[in-house]
Amino acid sequence: MTQITAIKAFVRNTVLPALRQPVIRFMLGLSVLMAIGVAAALVVFIEGLHVTNLTDLVPWGLWISIDLSSIALAAGAFSISAIAYILRRKELIPVAKTAVYVGFVCYSIAMMMLLLDIGRPDRFWHGFVFWNIHSPLWEVTMCVGLYFTVLLMEVAPIIGHWEPVEQRFPRLSHRLGSLHALTPYLAVIGLCLSTLHQSSLGLTYGNLIARPIWSRPIPMALAFYISAIVGGIALVTCISLLAPHLTPRARINKAALDKLAYTVGWAVLFLLVVRWWDLMSMPVDYEPAKSEALYILTRGRLAFNFWGLEILLGMVVPAVLLLVGSFRRNERARILALAFVALGVVVYRWNTNLVGQLVVFGQVPGSDVPLFTDYTPSLIEILTATGVIAYGLLAVTFGVRYLNVIDHGEVVEAPAEAPVPAAMIPSSSR
Amino acid sequence: MSSIDRRDFLKLGLAATATAAVGVGMSRIPLPMAAVGAGLKSAPAGDTEPEIIRADEAAALPRADHDQPSPHHWAMVIDQGKCVGCDLCLAACHAYNDTPPNISWSRVEEVAPTADGRRVFRPTPCMHCEDAPCVEICPVGATYHRYDGLVMMDYDRCIGCRYCQLSCPYGVRHFNWEAFTGPNPDVPAAGHPEVPRRPRGVVEKCSFCVQRIDRGLAAGLTPGRDPDATPACVVACVYGARTFGDLNDPESMVSIALRQRPDAYRLREELGTGPRVYYLPATPTEVSES
Numbered sequence: 001m002t003q004i005t006a007i008k009a010f011v012r013n014t015v016l017p018a019l020r021q022p023v024i025r026f027m028l029g030l031s032v033l034m035a036i037g038v039a040a041a042l043v044v045f046i047e048g049l050h051v052t053n054l055t056d057l058v059p060w061g062l063w064i065s066i067d068l069s070s071i072a073l074a075a076g077a078f079s080i081s082a083i084a085y086i087l088r089r090k091e092l093i094p095v096a097k098t099a100v101y102v103g104f105v106c107y108s109i110a111m112m113m114l115l116l117d118i119g120r121p122d123r124f125w126h127g128f129v130f131w132n133i134h135s136p137l138w139e140v141t142m143c144v145g146l147y148f149t150v151l152l153m154e155v156a157p158i159i160g161h162w163e164p165v166e167q168r169f170p171r172l173s174h175r176l177g178s179l180h181a182l183t184p185y186l187a188v189i190g191l192c193l194s195t196l197h198q199s200s201l202g203l204t205y206g207n208l209i210a211r212p213i214w215s216r217p218i219p220m221a222l223a224f225y226i227s228a229i230v231g232g233i234a235l236v237t238c239i240s241l242l243a244p245h246l247t248p249r250a251r252i253n254k255a256a257l258d259k260l261a262y263t264v265g266w267a268v269l270f271l272l273v274v275r276w277w278d279l280m281s282m283p284v285d286y287e288p289a290k291s292e293a294l295y296i297l298t299r300g301r302l303a304f305n306f307w308g309l310e311i312l313l314g315m316v317v318p319a320v321l322l323l324v325g326s327f328r329r330n331e332r333a334r335i336l337a338l339a340f341v342a343l344g345v346v347v348y349r350w351n352t353n354l355v356g357q358l359v360v361f362g363q364v365p366g367s368d369v370p371l372f373t374d375y376t377p378s379l380i381e382i383l384t385a386t387g388v389i390a391y392g393l394l395a396v397t398f399g400v401r402y403l404n405v406i407d408h409g410e411v412v413e414a415p416a417e418a419p420v421p422a423a424m425i426p427s428s429s430r
Numbered sequence: 431m432s433s434i435d436r437r438d439f440l441k442l443g444l445a446a447t448a449t450a451a452v453g454v455g456m457s458r459i460p461l462p463m464a465a466v467g468a469g470l471k472s473a474p475a476g477d478t479e480p481e482i483i484r485a486d487e488a489a490a491l492p493r494a495d496h497d498q499p500s501p502h503h504w505a506m507v508i509d510q511g512k513c514v515g516c517d518l519c520l521a522a523c524h525a526y527n528d529t530p531p532n533i534s535w536s537r538v539e540e541v542a543p544t545a546d547g548r549r550v551f552r553p554t555p556c557m558h559c560e561d562a563p564c565v566e567i568c569p570v571g572a573t574y575h576r577y578d579g580l581v582m583m584d585y586d587r588c589i590g591c592r593y594c595q596l597s598c599p600y601g602v603r604h605f606n607w608e609a610f611t612g613p614n615p616d617v618p619a620a621g622h623p624e625v626p627r628r629p630r631g632v633v634e635k636c637s638f639c640v641q642r643i644d645r646g647l648a649a650g651l652t653p654g655r656d657p658d659a660t661p662a663c664v665v666a667c668v669y670g671a672r673t674f675g676d677l678n679d680p681e682s683m684v685s686i687a688l689r690q691r692p693d694a695y696r697l698r699e700e701l702g703t704g705p706r707v708y709y710l711p712a713t714p715t716e717v718s719e720s
Contacts, residue, residue, distance in 0.1 A: 054592075060592065132569055137569040137591065208596055210596070361599075
C-alpha cells in the first residue's frame with residue numbers, strides 16, 4: 001500500500017510537472033517516434049529488404065538520400081573546426097564544439113541508415129577488411145569509419161563534462177576531458193578525411209558511366225563537397241541561433257554567429273554558381289537517358305524539388321535574406337534562411353540520387369529507348385527514417401539541455417582586428 | 431574446313447541439346463538434369479574421375495593477375511537471326527543455377543523487327559566485361575575478375591550495398607530482396623542444381639556457368655564444343671542461337687562465327703567496357719553476305 005502511495009506521490013510531484021514542460025513533451029514525442037522506428041527497423045532486419053519499395057532498377061532510395069544528407073549536414077564539424085583551429089578564428093572555438101556534436105549525431109544517423117540499407121548488415125565490417133581501392137564507396141566507407149572515430153574523440157570531452165559523469169566517475173571525466181588537448185590535431189585529420197569522403201560521395205555517383213546524368217566525376221565531387229560545407233555550416237549556425245529562443249541553457253556569441261551567417265550568404269551564392277555550371281553547362285544535344293534525366297529534373301516530376309526547393313528556397317531566398325541589409329537585421333529571417341540552406345542541400349541530395357535512377361538506359365527493347373522507372377518510399381522506409389531522424393533531434397536536444405553543447409559564452413573576448421565579415425571566407429585568408 | 435567444323439558442331443549441339451532443352455522446358459521430365467549430373471559422377475573416363483567444382487570453390491580460384499595473360503578468352507556469340515524468344519535458355523539457367531522465380535540471370539527482350547517484319551529478340555546475359563564497371567566500384571571486391579577474365583561474385587563477401595546495380599550499363603545484376611526457400615519450380619523433379627543457393631541480401635548475376643566450364647576443363651573437355659563444359663543456356667538453345675567458346679582458339683565456334691560475320695556488334699560498345707558477349711544482327715549487312 002505504501003509503495004502505491006509513494007508511486008502516486010512520485011507521479012503527482014515529479015512526472016506530471018515534468019510533462020507540463022514543452023521540452024519534455026517534445027523529447028517524449030521523439031522517443032515514441034524512435035520506438036516506432038526501432039520496431040520498423042526490426043521488421044526490416046527480420047523480413048529483409050523486400051519490405052521496401054526499392055527495386056533492381058531503383059536500388060538506392062530514401063535511406064541513401066538521408067544518409068547522404070546527414071553526412072553533408074555534418075560537414076559543419078570539420079569546416080568550423082578547420083576555421084577555428086587552422087585559420088585560428090578563436091571566437092569560433094566554442095561554435096566548433098557545437099558543430100562537432102551535431103556532426104557526431106549526423107554521422108551516427110548516417111551509419112544507422114547504412115546499416116539498414118545494406119543487404120547484409122552482419123557484414124558491415126567487410127569494407128575495412130576487404131579493400132577495393134578503386135571504389136569510391138570503399139574510400140567513403142574507410143573515411144567515414146575513421147572520421148567517426150575522430151568525432152568520437154572530439155565529443156569525448158563533452159561527454160566527460162556531463163554532470164553525472166563528472167560526479168560519479170571523476171577520473172573518467174578527467175581522462176575524457178584531457179582528450180581536448182588533441183582537438184587542434186583532430187581538426188587537421190578531420191579536414192583531410194572529410195575532404196576525401198565528402199567529395200568521394202559525389203564521385204560515387206560521378207564515375208558511373210552507366211548513368212549519363214551522373215557521369216561527371218569532377219563536377220559531382222566538387223558540388224557535393226561545396227554544398228556539404230555550406231549546408232553543414234548553415235545547420236550549425238541555425239541551431240546555435242535558434243537554441244537561446246528555446247532554452248536559457250544555450251549561451252551564444254551572437255557576433256561570431258552573425259558573421260558565419262553572412263559568410264553562408266556568400267557561400268550559398270557560390271554554390272548556386274557551381275550547381276548552375278555543373279548542371280546547365282551540359283551539351284543540349286540529345287543523349288539517351290541524360291536528356292530524359294535532365295528533363296525530369298528541370299521540367300518533369302522533380303521540377304518542383306529542383307526549381308522550388310533547391311534553387312529558389314535553398315539558394316536564392318537565403319542569399320537574399322542573409323546578404324541584403326534590411327533582412328540582415330532581422331534575426332528570425334536569418335534563422336529561417338539558414339534552415340532553408342540546410343533544406344536545400346538535403347533536397348539536392350534527394351534530387352541527385354533519384355534523377356539518375358528514374359530513367360534507365362539500356363535495359364529495354366532496342367537499348368536506345370530509355371525506360372522510366374518509379375519510386376515512392378514504402379511506409380516501413382518512412383517509419384524507420386522518421387525514427388532515425390527523431391533520434392537525431394533527440395540527441396541534439398539532449399546535448400543542448402544536458403551537455404551544454406551550445407555554450408559559446410566561454411570565449412568572450414571579441415576579435416582584435418576590425419570586423420570585416422567577408423574576410424572570413426576561407427579562400428581569402430590563404 | 432571451318433564450315434565442316436561448324437556443321438559438325440551443330441549436329442553435336444543439336445543432338446545434345448534437344449534432350450536437355452525439351453526436358454528442362456517441360457520441367458517435369460527428369461532426364462536432362464539427372465543425365466548431366468550423374469553422367470559426370472558415374473561415368474568418368476578411366477581412372478581419372480573429374481573433380482566437380484562447386485561455385486563456392488570456384489570463388490576460391492585465383493583472381494585476375496594482370497601481369498599474367500589470361501589462358502582463355504571466353505566469349506558468347508548470340509545470333510539474333512536464330513533466336514525466336516522461346517526462353518528455353520532461361521529455363522535451363524534457372525534450373526542449373528537455382529535462381530529464384532523473380533530473378534533471371536539473363537533476359538530475352540524483343541527488339542525492333544527486321545525490315546521485312548520478322549520479330550527479333552535479344553538475349554542479355556552478363557557481358558563479363560573486360561573492363562567491368564562493377565569490378566571497378568565494388569567497395570569490398572566481392573565482384574572480381576577471375577584468372578580467365580570472367581566476372582565472378584563472391585557471395586560470402588558481398589555486403590549488399592547494390593552499388594554494382596547502379597554501375598552496370600546492362601542491368602544484369604540482381605539483388606536478393608528476400609530469401610529464396612522451398613523447392614525451385616524451375617528445377618525438374620529428379621534434377622538438382624549445380625550451384626548452391628544464394629542467401630538473402632546479396633547481389634547475384636550470370637556466371638557463364640563457370641562451374642560447368644571448370645568441371646569440363648578438369649575432365650579434359652572443351653567448353654563450347656562439349657555440352658558438359660558449356661554454359662547451360664548455350665546447351666539448351668534448340669535453335670543454336672547461342673554459341674560459346676574461347677576466342678584464343680581460332681577454331682572455336684565463337685572465333686569462326688566472328689570471322690564469318692564482321693557485322694557482329696556488342697552492346698553499348700562506346701562505353702569501353704569490352705563486353706564478352708557478341709551479337710550477330712538478324713539481318714546480315716551487305717559486307718558479310720558478299
